[in-house]
Amino acid sequence: MQTIIIHYSEIGLKGRNRNIFENKLIKNIKAHIDQLGSFKLVHLHDRILFEQQDSSDISKIKTSLLHVFGISNFSFANSIPLDFEEIKKQTITIAQKNKFTTFAIKTNRINKKFKISSQHVNEQIGGVILDNFKNKKVKLKNPDLTIYIDILYDQALIYSEKIKACGGLPTETAGNVISLISGGIDSPVASYQIMKRGCQIIFCHFHSYPQTSKESQDQVKKLVSILDQYQQNSKLYLIPILDLQKQIVAKCSAKLRVILYRRMMMRIATKITEQENAKALVTGDSIGQVASQTLENIQAVSQSTNLPIFRPLAGLDKEEIINIANKIDTYQTSIQPFGDCCSLFVPDSPETKARLEEVIKNEQELEIDALIKKSLDQLVIKQF
Ligand code: ATP
Ligand code: MG
Numbered sequence: 001m002q003t004i005i006i007h008y009s010e011i012g013l014k015g016r017n018r019n020i021f022e023n024k025l026i027k028n029i030k031a032h033i034d035q036l037g038s039f040k041l042v043h044l045h046d047r048i049l050f051e052q053q054d055s056s057d058i059s060k061i062k063t064s065l066l067h068v069f070g071i072s073n074f075s076f077a078n079s080i081p082l083d084f085e086e087i088k089k090q091t092i093t094i095a096q097k098n099k100f101t102t103f104a105i106k107t108n109r110i111n112k113k114f115k116i117s118s119q120h121v122n123e124q125i126g127g128v129i130l131d132n133f134k135n136k137k138v139k140l141k142n143p144d145l146t147i148y149i150d151i152l153y154d155q156a157l158i159y160s161e162k163i164k165a166c167g168g169l170p171t172e173t174a175g176n177v178i179s180l181i182s183g184g185i186d187s188p189v190a191s192y193q194i195m196k197r198g199c200q201i202i203f204c205h206f207h208s209y210p211q212t213s214k215e216s217q218d219q220v221k222k223l224v225s226i227l228d229q230y231q232q233n234s235k236l237y238l239i240p241i242l243d244l245q246k247q248i249v250a251k252c253s254a255k256l257r258v259i260l261y262r263r264m265m266m267r268i269a270t271k272i273t274e275q276e277n278a279k280a281l282v283t284g285d286s287i288g289q290v291a292s293q294t295l296e297n298i299q300a301v302s303q304s305t306n307l308p309i310f311r312p313l314a315g316l317d318k319e320e321i322i323n324i325a326n327k328i329d330t331y332q333t334s335i336q337p338f339g340d341c342c343s344l345f346v347p348d349s350p351e352t353k354a355r356l357e358e359v360i361k362n363e364q365e366l367e368i369d370a371l372i373k374k375s376l377d378q379l380v381i382k383q384f
Contacts, residue, residue, distance in 0.1 A: 001079045003157055004039075004061065005150070006048040009072035010169060022048075024170040025070040031232060032064040044110065044152070051079065062163065067229045069196055070170035075148070077159035082114065082151065087121070088128050090158045091147055095129055098160065100144035102137050103129060109151040121149060169198035171231045176200045176278035177310070178269050181236075182340050183219040186284030186313055188227060188330040189321050193312035194282045195230055202235050202276050203227075204269050206261075208242040208341040216338035225384060226330050234384040237272060241265070241341060244371040251365040255351040258292045258342055259359060260366075263304035267368070268375055270305045280308040286321065287314050291350045292342075300354040 006029065011021040026041065026048060033039065037056025042049040058076055065074050080086045095103070107121040116124070125147070126138055150157040177199045179191040195201050205220045217238055228234040241264065248260045269281050285293045292301075302309055313321055325331035 002052045002058075003077045003079045004050040004052070004065070005075045005077050005157060005159070006050070006065070006071055007046070007073050007162075008048075008070050009167070011070060021070070021170055021173055024173050025068075028070065028170050028172075029065070029068055032068050033061055036060050036064065049157075066163075066165060068170075069166055069168035069198065069230060071165035072167055073162045073164050075159045075162050077148075077150070077157035079155045079157055082111075082154065082156050084116065084124075087125065087149060087156055087158065091125050091128055091149075092132055094147055094158065094160050095133060095145070098145045101135065102139035102143040103145040103147065104138065104140050104143040105129075105147050105149065107149045107151065111151050111153045113153075114151045118151075121151070125149065166196065166230075168196035171195065171198060172200050174198035174200075176202060176273075176276050177280045177282055178202050178204055178273050178276065178278045179282040180265060180269055180284075181205050181220060181223065182284070182342070183216050183223065183334065183336070183338055184284065184340065185318075185325050185331065185334040186286060186289075186321055187282075188223045188284075188334060189324045189328070190282050190284035190310075190312050191227055192230070192324065192328050192330075194310055195227065199280075200231060201227070201282070202237070202272070202278060204237045204239060204265075204272060206239050206241045206265050206268070206341050208245060208344050209240060211242055211344055212339045212341055215336075216340065219333060219336050219338050221382060222333050223330055224382075226328070226333065228384040232384075235276075236382045236384070237379050238382065239268060239375050239379040241268075241375055243374055245341065245344060247366055247371060249345045252362040253351075253358075254347045255349070256354060256359060256362055257346055258350050259297055259300050259354050260362065261342055262292065262301045263359070263363070264368075264371065264375075266301060266304040266309075268372055270307055271372065271376060273307060280310055281305065282310045282312070284313055285311045286316055286318070289318065291352045294352050296353040296355075297351070300356055300359050303356060 014021050038053040039050040080090050105122045105125045107118040109118045129136055148159050179201045181187045181203045191201050203224050207217055224234055224236045244264050248257055252260055
């Protein structure tokens with residue numbers, strides 16, 4: 001029989017709240033793999049076991065588990081009786097299946113009633129490999145093959161691979177946040193980073209349809225569907241802002257347009273946090289990357305809301321952001337060339353050092369509340 005062993009690192013450090021995190025993690029794992037087979041759950045002190053009750057598709061389970069926050073690594077192990085001869089037999093089978101010169105045996109004896117110590121199992125099972133295979137060497141640091149043996153109460157688990165998972169904290173342990181998502185490279189990565197810390201992300205996308213194409217909205221939907229694999233049940237607000245942009249264009253300084261668009265986006269997103277019981281906003285800004293992301297402009301945009309704004313990419317280079325985008329599989333979708341509302345009616349040399357007094361003075365020309373209401377009245381929600 002096969003058993004999936006799930007290890008979680010950071011949750012293990014949570015003192016009195018540990019239960020809450022573990023239960024949420026178990027619930028999230030179940031939601032990801034339940035439809036892939038039948039499992040029996042066993043929760044030991046520092047790991048969770050899912051014993052497979054049927055022959056389910058391991059590669060699908062692997063893909064699913066790679067999308068569950070809170071798991072640090074997982075393995076597919078063979079469950080065998082708690083018997084030294086069985087352990088030897090299984091070790092030989094695993095060794096036969098792998099190409100290696102150097103190897104290590106790593107035993108973890110949870111069941112202290114098992115009479116042979118971990119060190120002793122390591123030595124004896126290591127000896128079995130040396131006796132049965134030619135030209136093999138024990139190497140404890142970075143061996144070609146590691147065979148893990150976990151001695152539990154009613155069984156031993158034996159496996160040779162620890163699959164690194166995405167880490168972080170289980171979804172829904174931190175609360176709701178609203179992420180401002182464009183079709184670009186950065187905001188999906190920013191959403192992922194905050195999602196990783198246990199936040200449920202609600203997505204907001206602002207568009208200037210029909211000035212910008214329907215395809216640009218489809219691109220955002222596709223990005224959300226990729227990110228939805230990590231949290232499930234995602235919600236995307238599609239919010240029209242063309243009228244608001246037109247008023248900004250008609251009444252305010254051309255240099256300040258992007259900043260004024262952004263401030264309106266922040267205000268609308270802030271209204272949505274009230275409906276969604278969300279406590280913060282997320283954007284994909286990276287300091288200095290483009291004109292709208294100078295410190296002065298970031299400050300001018302931030303001042304439009306009282307909510308915390310998380311900018312998890314603030315300190316990352318483009319290359320580092322692209323690496324994450326590739327890892328989470330959003331990059332190829334993000335580079336499709338569809339116009340964003342922010343590039344609409346924007347002058348060649350936008351303001352790079354906005355002064356707050358000037359921004360506020362420009363806004364006095366706008367019917368801010370009415371414009372916000374209009375956008376909110378016309379928004380569409382897509383549920384994933
Ligand atoms: P991205 O790659 O996320 O589009 P960017 O490098 O193009 O970012 P900007 O266009 O300056 O940078 O946007 C900065 C941030 O503002 C974005 O990361 C996103 O959080 C938010 N944003 C920009 N345009 C939109 C939009 N149409 N809808 C929602 N949020 C947006
Ligand atoms: Mg962009």
